[in-house]
Amino acid sequence: MPAPLPLKTYLDVRQALRDRREIALIDVREEDPFAQAHPLFAANLPVSRIELDAWSRMPRRDTLIVVYDNGEGLARNAAQTLTRLGYKQVSLLHGGLEGWRQAGGEVFKDVNVPSKAFGEWVEAQRHTPSLSAEEVKKLLEQQADMVVLDARRFDEYQTMSIPTAISVPGAELVLRAAALAPNPATRIIVNCAGRTRSIIGTQSLVNAGLPNPISALRNGTIGWKLAGQDLDHGASRQFANISEAQCIQASRQARLVADRAGVGRASLADLARFSSETGRTTYRYDVRTPEEFATGHLPGFGSAPGGQLVQETDVSMPVRGARVVLADLDGVRANMTASWLAQMGWDVWVLDGIQITDLNETGHPEIQAPPTIEPIEWASPVQLFQWLQDEPAGHLAVLDLGTSASYVKRHIPGAWFALRSELPKVLKRIPGAQRYVLTCDSSLLSRYAAHELSRLTDAEVVVLRGGTRAWIDAGLPLEQGETRLASPRIDRYRRSYEGTDNPREAMQGYLDWEYGLVEQLRQDGTHGFQVI
Known part of the structure; x- marks a missing residue:
């Protein structure tokens, strides 16, 4: 029996935010329910993919983490998973989202709310x-x-x-x-x-x-x-x-703006010191274009083009109160990005004096995901294709645990779209099988779900090696559309500003919501924004 998890109240979280102490308030539901209602500085880290995201998004293992759901029963499992991943200060939010509301906490709709507000x-x-x-x-x-x-x-x-x-x-x-x-x-x-x-x-x-x-x-x-x-x-x-002259002029202008906003200046020696400090989370981002980043970047830095970093602070930096270090080669993009983050209440620094020879890491870093302990049975795409051809109907079921958008775009013929967090429900919604094959975009997520599914069924559980990407690379047949949904498509919240077919009412409603954010910020009282 696992030890009971500690609880943090609305007042505990609110005070930490107001004091600018490090805290990660984590909503472990899927993106759509998260977007319907959540606290201002909550970050969405769905339990269905928590192993893939936790280490990169919350890099310090003794960060204070407060986990919640809205009564779905997801938070406790997520907190236990985070503890197994090495996090030492994991708590549950007392009463979950409803407890937050009842205590007088403000709740916000949509995604990337801190930036939009x-x-x-x-x-x-x-x-x-x-x-x-x-x-x-x-x-x-x-x-x-x-x-x-x-x-x-x-x-x-x-x-x-x-x-x-x-x-x-x-x-x-x-x-x-x-x-x-x-x-x-x-x-x-x-x-x-x-x-x-x-x-x-x-x-x-x-x-x-x-x-x-x-x-x-x-x-x-x-x-x-x-x-x-x-x-x-x-x-x-x-x-x-x-031109070089235009770059120099823009650099001067950006530096003045950053200085007005109170942005810190750091050297590579400072960066090494930051990295050695075990009591602080330090996010490190290269804010140039993804193409420039792939050509060469500082070791340990992630790619976050500056405009999107400002737009998606909750995604890139879920630990509120953390330190942020930004880098570029021109002295413009990092300074302008930092100027906005500073005004949003972040402890933000720009690296000065970087030389192109310092950018000695290329490509994009691989996901740093924890290993699986349980033995896994694997199948190649060719083997799965043969099973689908030879085995009688109902003997085998393919569960696609990737994103619903990827599933709709293309998936293995006959595969069911399923959310990992809903596996018990999925088994009740689809016909029973003697063998289940799990796939996702790359097989990373499937391998974590394999042992969970094995505990729920006596059937054989197999993971497709390389996932749907390997199936596609092998030139095997594909299906499109919402052919078999064993779970609702709640892993992605449909933004009213995306696409070209949104109803007028939804678009106008979105604008009305944005206009109301200033008053919501006043009601919430934790934002700490200071505009220069």
């Missing part, structure tokens, strides 16, 4: 300039001297974009804008899908002192669609290279 706080404090969709469309029709800069990731930009817009992901704006609008009279419009990255991107250019007239596209592509205006799809306009 911060964006609204910035606009309220700084009155960030913006233009409506109708005003921007009129300027385009008049062929005004202007550029539209899309601050989202390139893949988001390609899905839908404002006509003429150029992809310049957030942290690139201060580095690239002067080259894209060299005439100080040229108007710069910054957009994203909704509001946050438009606001932060616009305010970045204003803070950096660009002489151009600068405005956010109010409400982004959502506002554009609600105005009944057409979007482009599949655009490919991207920023170009800049």
Whole structure:
């Protein structure tokens, strides 16, 4: 019988947040239920993949971790798993999410809420300039001297974009804008899908002192669609290279902004000292593009392009109160990213004096996942294909534990989509089998689930070596669509600003929610935001 887990109350968590002590408040439900309601600084770490995410997202094993669910029975199992993974200070939130509510805690909807709420706080404090969709469309029709800069990731930009817009992901704006609008009279419009990255991107250019007239596209592509205006799809306009003089000027501007925000300066010697401090969590991120990162980066650093790092602090840095060290080679992207993180209450440092020879690690790091203890029976893709061909109907069932989006895109014929956290329910929902084969994108997740499934059934449990990716690489047949759902698709929350088929009501509801975030921050009282 495992020892009882300690409890932390709403007041314990609130005080730690207000004191800026290190704490990870972890919601172990799937993303959709998490997005329906959660505390401001809660991070989503679903129990179904906790072994894959914990070590990278919470790198210090004696970090204070408080785990909760909403009565689904997931939190205790997740806490016990974290303890087995070596974490020494794991507690349950007293009463779970409902206990938080009953104690007077504020709850928030959607994902990446700290960043979105911060964006609204910035606009309220700084009155960030913006233009409506109708005003921007009129300027385009008049062929005004202007550029539209899309601050989202390139893949988001390609899905839908404002006509003429150029992809310049957030942290690139201060580095690239002067080259894209060299005439100080040229108007710069910054957009994203909704509001946050438009606001932060616009305010970045204003803070950096660009002489151009600068405005956010109010409400982004959502506002554009609600105005009944057409979007482009599949655009490919991207920023170009800049001159050395432009880089030097942007670096000076970014450094001034970072200094105003109170960003710390660090050397490689400081970084070594940080790494030796066992009482602090230190996140280390390279904020250049993924392509630059893969070519060469500092050992131990992860890739987090600056605009997305500011947008997704809860994903990249679930330990609130941790230290953050950022790196680039140009002195622009790290300083601008750090300036925003500092205003969000993070202890953030920029590495100075980095030389290209220091970037001696290439590629993208592999997931550091703990080993499995139980013996696993494996099958190759060819073996599984043969079983599916030869065995009688009902003898074998393939369970796909990958993401529902990957499953819908392509999966092994006859496979069931299943959430690992729902395995007991899954066995009741599908016809019984004498052999279960587990797959996921790579087989990493399947190997953790194998022993759990073995405890639930007397049937043989096998893991597909290399997962669905190996099946695809072998050139074997595939299916598409929601052919067999043994679990609901709650592993992903559908954002109202994604895709091109969202109902108007959902888009307007999302904007109304964003407008209300400032008042929610005041009610919550734990944010610690300070806008320069």
